[in-house]
Amino acid sequence: xxxxxxxxxxxxxxxxxxxxxxxxxxxxxxxxxxxxxxxxxxxxxxxxxxxxxxxxxxxxxxxxxxxxxxxxxxxxxxxxxxxxxxxxxxxxxxxxxxxxxxxxxxxxxxxx
Amino acid sequence: xxxxxxxxxxxxxxxxxxxxxxxxxxxxxxxxxxxxxxxxxxxxxxxxxxxxxxxxxxxxxxxxxxxxxxxxxxxxxxxxxxxxxxxxxxxxxxxxxxxxxxxxxxxxxxxxxxxx
Numbered sequence: 354x355x356x357x358x359x360x361x362x363x364x365x366x367x368x369x370x371x372x373x374x375x376x377x378x379x380x381x382x383x384x385x386x387x388x389x390x391x392x393x394x395x396x397x398x399x400x401x402x403x404x405x406x407x408x409x410x411x412x413x414x415x416x417x418x419x420x421x422x423x424x425x426x427x428x429x430x431x432x433x434x435x436x437x438x439x440x441x442x443x444x445x446x447x448x449x450x451x452x453x454x455x456x457x458x459x460x461x462x463x464x465x
Numbered sequence: 466x467x468x469x470x471x472x473x474x475x476x477x478x479x480x481x482x483x484x485x486x487x488x489x490x491x492x493x494x495x496x497x498x499x500x501x502x503x504x505x506x507x508x509x510x511x512x513x514x515x516x517x518x519x520x521x522x523x524x525x526x527x528x529x530x531x532x533x534x535x536x537x538x539x540x541x542x543x544x545x546x547x548x549x550x551x552x553x554x555x556x557x558x559x560x561x562x563x564x565x566x567x568x569x570x571x572x573x574x575x576x577x578x579x580x581x
Contacts, residue, residue: 397572
């Protein structure tokens with residue numbers, strides 16, 4: 354069975370401190386993995402994606418994620434949080450064809 | 466690149482009327498487009514997958530006669546909510562997959578539908 358689990362529904366960090374948003378997946382196939390960000394009343398913006406190339410993927414706005422097959426994880430990190438990073442983040446797995454699975458989202462709060 | 470637009474961004478309609486939402490891929494062709502519904506503070510719920518020139522594939526529990534999807538060209542898909550009711554009020558988001566075979570979905574900015 355395929356699935357995506359975002360381990361934290363809400364994460365709160367202070368501005369300037371590191372961000373860690375966790376995502377685990379389950380897939381019978383070699384998946385493609387994505388992180389998207391959604392600001393209030395907006396669509397989803399692609400942050401980064403993993404498609405079987407380098408396991409450490411760098412995205413926009415200073416975010417990066419590391420694909421760890423042994424741990425079936427694809428955690429999103431950023432060294433220093435900015436106020437503008439406050440948003441909802443979604444981990445998405447593409448299994449095959451048009452089969453995409455969405456995590457339930459993690460709400461990131463950045464405290465000034 | 467890879468921009469998807471939606472129109473309108475907000476719409477308010479009376480109960481019983483129909484509303485059409487457009488989703489356009491502006492700088493790429495999209496054989497496949499997806500329609501999602503999002504409830505407040507929730508993840509996206511896939512409603513249907515549409516492929517250009519063929520009938521949409523609806524997810525279980527989604528009424529195809531109520532949510533009409535047309536994907537007549539490689540850059541345009543429309544979702545028509547027919548005989549809308551207050552419970553149809555929601556945030557509707559579309560996405561598009563490039564025809565080049567990319568596995569990435571590019572999302573539109575969403576449409577806020579309010580049915581009075």
